[in-house]
Amino acid sequence: MRTASLLAATAIALAAAPLAAQSPMFDTARLSQHVQTLGSDAFEGRAPNTRAETKTVNYLIDQFKAAGLQPGGALVNGQRGWTHPVPLLKSDWAAAPQLALDLNGQPVQLTQGTEIAARTPTNGEKGLNLNNVPLVFVGYGVKAPERGWDDFKGQDMRGKIMVVLVNDPDFEAKGEPLEGDFGGKAMTYYGRWTYKYEEGARQGAAGVLVIHETEPASYGWATVKNSNTNTMFDIVRANPGAEHPALEGWIQRDLASRIFAASGMNFEAMKAAARKKDFQPVALKARLTARGTANTQVITSQNVLGILPGTTRPDETVMYTAHWDHLGIGQPDANGDRIYNGALDNGSGLSHLIEQGRAFAREPRTQRSVVFLAVTAEEKGLLGSEYYAANPLYPIGKTVGVLNTDSMGVFGPAKDFSISGTAKLGLLDLLIAEGKRMGRSFTPDRHPESGGFYRSDHFSFAKVGVPALSFGSGLDLIDGGVARGEAIAKEYTAKRYHQPDDEWSPDWRFDGIAADAILLHAVGRDLANGNAWPNWSQDSEFRATRDRTAGERGSSQEPAAKPGERG
Numbered sequence: 231m232r233t234a235s236l237l238a239a240t241a242i243a244l245a246a247a248p249l250a251a252q253s254p255m256f257d258t259a260r261l262s263q264h265v266q267t268l269g270s271d272a273f274e275g276r277a278p279n280t281r282a283e284t285k286t287v288n289y290l291i292d293q294f295k296a297a298g299l300q301p302g303g304a305l306v307n308g309q310r311g312w313t314h315p316v317p318l319l320k321s322d323w324a325a326a327p328q329l330a331l332d333l334n335g336q337p338v339q340l341t342q343g344t345e346i347a348a349r350t351p352t353n354g355e356k357g358l359n360l361n362n363v364p365l366v367f368v369g370y371g372v373k374a375p376e377r378g379w380d381d382f383k384g385q386d387m388r389g390k391i392m393v394v395l396v397n398d399p400d401f402e403a404k405g406e407p408l409e410g411d412f413g414g415k416a417m418t419y420y421g422r423w424t425y426k427y428e429e430g431a432r433q434g435a436a437g438v439l440v441i442h443e444t445e446p447a448s449y450g451w452a453t454v455k456n457s458n459t460n461t462m463f464d465i466v467r468a469n470p471g472a473e474h475p476a477l478e479g480w481i482q483r484d485l486a487s488r489i490f491a492a493s494g495m496n497f498e499a500m501k502a503a504a505r506k507k508d509f510q511p512v513a514l515k516a517r518l519t520a521r522g523t524a525n526t527q528v529i530t531s532q533n534v535l536g537i538l539p540g541t542t543r544p545d546e547t548v549m550y551t552a553h554w555d556h557l558g559i560g561q562p563d564a565n566g567d568r569i570y571n572g573a574l575d576n577g578s579g580l581s582h583l584i585e586q587g588r589a590f591a592r593e594p595r596t597q598r599s600v601v602f603l604a605v606t607a608e609e610k611g612l613l614g615s616e617y618y619a620a621n622p623l624y625p626i627g628k629t630v631g632v633l634n635t636d637s638m639g640v641f642g643p644a645k646d647f648s649i650s651g652t653a654k655l656g657l658l659d660l661l662i663a664e665g666k667r668m669g670r671s672f673t674p675d676r677h678p679e680s681g682g683f684y685r686s687d688h689f690s691f692a693k694v695g696v697p698a699l700s701f702g703s704g705l706d707l708i709d710g711g712v713a714r715g716e717a718i719a720k721e722y723t724a725k726r727y728h729q730p731d732d733e734w735s736p737d738w739r740f741d742g743i744a745a746d747a748i749l750l751h752a753v754g755r756d757l758a759n760g761n762a763w764p765n766w767s768q769d770s771e772f773r774a775t776r777d778r779t780a781g782e783r784g785s786s787q788e789p790a791a792k793p794g795e796r797g
């Protein structure tokens with residue numbers, strides 16, 4: 231099977247040699263093999279700064295080489311290497327932190343990972359030492375002047391722990407009009423837990439505890455526990471206390487209900503109050519004592535980069551990206567499995583990245599460069615991509631666009647495709663147009679309330695203005711339609727996402743990824759062989775940042791090429 235399809239691919243590549251626009255074949259056996267290998271127990275869940283990182287980085291370099299890419303990383307003795315070192319602050323609990331509440335005079339011991347998940351400090355301190363710190367409910371914890379919204383109403387948060395709801399005030403919006411101050415169900419950045427912690431630091435709060443609820447968080451407590459009780463990382467910052475309060479964590483909804491009840495309040499009623507603009511912060515009859523020692527150090531992880539230099543404008547780059555890291559070895563699941571394999575998340579995206587590299591390498595070089603970037607520490611908060619965006623190896627202003635893949639569909643081809651979250655940009659218009667030519671339709675994110683736009687590496691590029699999106703495999707499966715697609719997605723989120731069961735399975739199909747790869751190839755190739763600079767829409771929050779680098783793109787500012795104008 232494998233030999234046969236390799237031969238078929240070779241035959242087609244040879245036949246197509248004079249035709250630059252010929253779509254390459256993507257070999258499903260190769261796509262499957264990468265996912266199986268990267269998702270195997272031997273790769274130990276690919277945690278940054280472990281021996282599994284070395285193994286993963288070496289695998290990627292070997293595969294990039296074999297695919298025909300050139301080293302695209304940082305300069306080593308005047309020559310490009312394969313990697314770009316990423317210095318990260320690493321913080322571990324020396325032992326499980328001691329956490330206790332005084333609940334209206336009653337002592338309540340809390341167990342790390344059970345009722346509460348307290349992250350190890352990344353504020354530059356060596357531990358956590360909070361004594362009887364009062365809790366204040368601040369609704370959604372949002373300060374959004376452009377929307378005329380302020381949950382704090384001028385109250386002083388210093389020396390207090392903010393208790394906040396996850397998502398944004400429109401999540402629970404029902405009836406008409408559906409759209410409130412936060413764009414209806416689609417999550418704004420104000421809904422992300424990263425925002426809540428950042429706002430807590432700006433407010434000078436001692437801590438921020440996010441109340442977990444499965445629907446507005448879009449994942450269960452298992453995911454919260456697994457992502458927040460293990461090693462924490464951040465990019466190295468000059469003033470980490472300006473970005474991180476001392477305590478960052480989550481509490482279970484049941485514990486929140488108890489705290490509100492002990493304070494003479496009803497959780498649901500307070501939640502309803504928090505959806506209103508006139509909401510006022512409420513002091514809770516609860517105080518938290520939290521103590522723990524953190525082992526902190528600065529470590530170096532690696533982004534991995536391959537490149538196919540452009541023939542005429544090599545400093546202009548089209549980028550394909552995928553994160554290589556996953557959660558590593560952690561708390562055992564019910565079966566005692568401790569390896570968080572991350573086969574789908576993001577072995578599948580890496581597999582696409584490698585094979586996309588091979589497809590481009592087989593074809594004649596494009597006018598612009600094509601860069602293949604595997605980033606580290608996505609699961610730690612998009613850190614490898616944030617570091618790249620802050621320390622780019624290729625000019626950000628001349629980065630044409632970023633096509634990110636993070637978890638692709640392994641249950642067969644779909645009639646449609648999507649992107650993570652909601653955004654308006656020329657790059658998406660190109661993707662939609664190209665999809666249409668291939669008989670595939672675009673379906674907007676079916677769950678924009680889960681904040682997908684802020685949850686993968688393209689967001690790090692968007693923040694510095696680069697048109698960027700995370701491709702989403704479709705759910706309208708040729709075999710089984712939306713019903714089967716949605717059922718599979720739901721099962722994955724509940725039982726496998728960020729859990730030890732995200733493992734390669736012999737029943738996974740790779741013809742869907744192959745079809746997605748053909749689509750993503752066409753978009754990248756058009757951009758790499760043209761001189762279009764697709765931009766964000768006029769009303770996008772990223773447009774102004776992009777326009778600030780317009781001068782770098784010279785006079786060749788043109789609207790996005792229309793299908794049919796391709797070289």
Ligand SMILES: [Zn+2]
Pocket residue numbers: 553575576608636637
């Ligand atoms: Zn991922």
